Amino acid sequence: MKRLRIRIVGGSLAGLFAGILLQRDGHDVKIYERSSSGLAGRGAGLVGQHDLFRILRAIGCEHVARVGVVAHERIFLNRDGSVGETFRTPQTQISWDFLYSTVASHMAAGSYHIGQPVVQVIEGPESAQLLLADGRRENADLVIGADGLGSVVRPLLNEDPSNRFAGYVAWRGLIPETALPQEAAILLDRFAFYVTSGIHILGYLVPGPHGETGPGERRYNWVWYRPVAPGELQTLFIDADGRSFDYSLPRGALSEERLQTLRADAAAMLPPPFVKAIEAEPQPSIQGIFDFEAAKIASAHTALIGDAAFVVRPHTAMGVSKAAGDTLALREALLASEDLSEALSRYQKERLLVGKNIADHGRRLGASAL
Numbered sequence: 058m059k060r061l062r063i064r065i066v067g068g069s070l071a072g073l074f075a076g077i078l079l080q081r082d083g084h085d086v087k088i089y090e091r092s093s094s095g096l097a098g099r100g101a102g103l104v105g106q107h108d109l110f111r112i113l114r115a116i117g118c119e120h121v122a123r124v125g126v127v128a129h130e131r132i133f134l135n136r137d138g139s140v141g142e143t144f145r146t147p148q149t150q151i152s153w154d155f156l157y158s159t160v161a162s163h164m165a166a167g168s169y170h171i172g173q174p175v176v177q178v179i180e181g182p183e184s185a186q187l188l189l190a191d192g193r194r195e196n197a198d199l200v201i202g203a204d205g206l207g208s209v210v211r212p213l214l215n216e217d218p219s220n221r222f223a224g225y226v227a228w229r230g231l232i233p234e235t236a237l238p239q240e241a242a243i244l245l246d247r248f249a250f251y252v253t254s255g256i257h258i259l260g261y262l263v264p265g266p267h268g269e270t271g272p273g274e275r276r277y278n279w280v281w282y283r284p285v286a287p288g289e290l291q292t293l294f295i296d297a298d299g300r301s302f303d304y305s306l307p308r309g310a311l312s313e314e315r316l317q318t319l320r321a322d323a324a325a326m327l328p329p330p331f332v333k334a335i336e337a338e339p340q341p342s343i344q345g346i347f348d349f350e351a352a353k354i355a356s357a358h359t360a361l362i363g364d365a366a367f368v369v370r371p372h373t374a375m376g377v378s379k380a381a382g383d384t385l386a387l388r389e390a391l392l393a394s395e396d397l398s399e400a401l402s403r404y405q406k407e408r409l410l411v412g413k414n415i416a417d418h419g420r421r422l423g424a425s426a427l
C-alpha cells in the first residue's frame with residue numbers, strides 16, 4: 058500500500074497499537090486523544106492473551122508481558138468467609154499502567170496529541186475529514202475510530218451506534234496491598250470469588266503503578282458486579298457535584314453518602330474479607346456494563362477498532378486482546394493490498410465475525426455471572 062495519511066481518533070491502547078504499527082509501515086499517522094491528563098491509572102491488571110503477545114512482539118516490547126503478578130489458585134468463599142472450593146488454575150495479571158506507558162513511548166514524537174477531542178468525522182468520496190474541538194479540520198485517506206464506547210466515528214458506519222445497557226455495573230476498587238487489613242489476608246496471592254444468586258464479587262493482586270511486582274508493592278483490585286434496577290441508571294453516574302458521566306463514574310467522584318451506602322451493602326451481603334477490602338478503598342469507581350456490536354467496521358475511508366467496533370463484557374478479559382487482534386488484521390490487510398477500499402473490506406470480512414463471537418461469549422458469561 059502506498060503511503061497513506063492516517064488519522065486516529067482515540068489514543069488508548071487500540072489507538073496506540075494502530076498508531077505505532079502503521080507508522081512503522083511508513084504511513085503518515087497522527088493520534089488525537091481527548092483526555093489531557095494521560096491515561097495511566099485507567100485500568101488495573103490484564104490477562105495476557107495470544108493477540109496481545111503478538112502485538113507486543115510486533116511493537117518490540119514483549120518484556121511488558123513478563124511484568125505480572127501470578128495468582129496461584131482460585132478460591133470461592135462462603136458467606137462466612139471460609140473457603141468453599143479451591144481450583145489450581147494459576148493466572149498472571151499484567152500491569153495496565155506499565156503496558157500503556159511502555160506502548161505510548163513507542164509512538165514517534167509529535168504524533169500523539171493529547172487533550173485534543175475530535176467532534177466529528179465526515180466521509181467524502183476521496184477522503185475523510187476530522188473536525189477538532191478547536192475548530193481545525195484535517196483530511197485523511199483513512200480515519201481509524203479507536204475512540205471506545207462513545208465513538209464519533211461509529212455513527213458513520215452504523216445506523217444505530219448506541220450502546221445497550223446490560224442491566225448491571227461493576228463497582229471497582231484498587232488499593233495498595235498494604236491497605237488490606239489482616240482480616241482480608243486470605244484474598245492475597247489468589248483469585249478470590251464470592252458468587253451466589255444476584256451477587257458476584259472477585260478480587261486479585263495486580264502490579265503496582267509502575268509495574269512493581271514485589272510483595273508489599275502490588276495493588277489489590279476488587280470488582281463487584283451489581284444489578285441495577287430500571288430507572289436507577291440515570292442517577293448512577295452522577296458525581297458528588299451533580300456532574301453527569303455517560304458510561305462510568307471515575308475514582309474520586311462518589312459522594313460520601315453513596316460511599317457509606319456501598320459499605321453498608323457490602324457488610325449486609327458479602328463475606329468479611331471482601332467487606333474489609335471494600336472498606337479499604339476510599340474512592341471506588343463504577344463501570345457501566347454495555348453491549349455494542351457493529352454492523353459495519355469499515356467503509357471507503359474509515360475503520361473501527363477496539364471498543365468502538367465491539368464492546369465486550371469484562372468477564373471475557375479480552376478487550377485489550379481484541380483491540381490487538383483488530384489492529385493486526387487491519388495492518389495485514391493494508392500490507393496485502395494496493396487498494397484502500399479492498400484492504401478495508403478484507404479487514405471487515407476478517408474481524409466482524411470475530412468481534413461478534415467474543416461479544417456473544419461475553420454475554421453468556423455475563424448471564425451466568427449474576
Ligand SMILES: Cc1cc2nc3c(=O)[nH]c(=O)nc-3n(C[C@H](O)[C@H](O)[C@H](O)COP(=O)(O)OP(=O)(O)OC[C@H]3O[C@@H](n4cnc5c(N)ncnc54)[C@H](O)[C@@H]3O)c2cc1C
Nearest residue numbers: 067069070071090091174175204205363364374375376377
Ligand atoms: C475499568 C476497566 C477495566 C478493564 N479491564 C480490562 C482487563 O482486565 N482486560 C482487558 O482486556 N480489557 C479490560 N478493559 C477494557 C479495555 O481497557 C479496552 O477494551 C481496551 O483498552 C481497548 O479499548 P479501546 O482503546 O478500544 O477504547 P478505550 O480504552 O475506551 O479508549 C478510547 C479512547 O478514545 C478517547 N476518545 C473518546 N472519544 C474521543 C474523541 N471524540 N476524540 C478524541 N479521543 C476520544 C478516550 O479518551 C479514550 O482514551 C477494562 C476497561 C475498563 C474501563
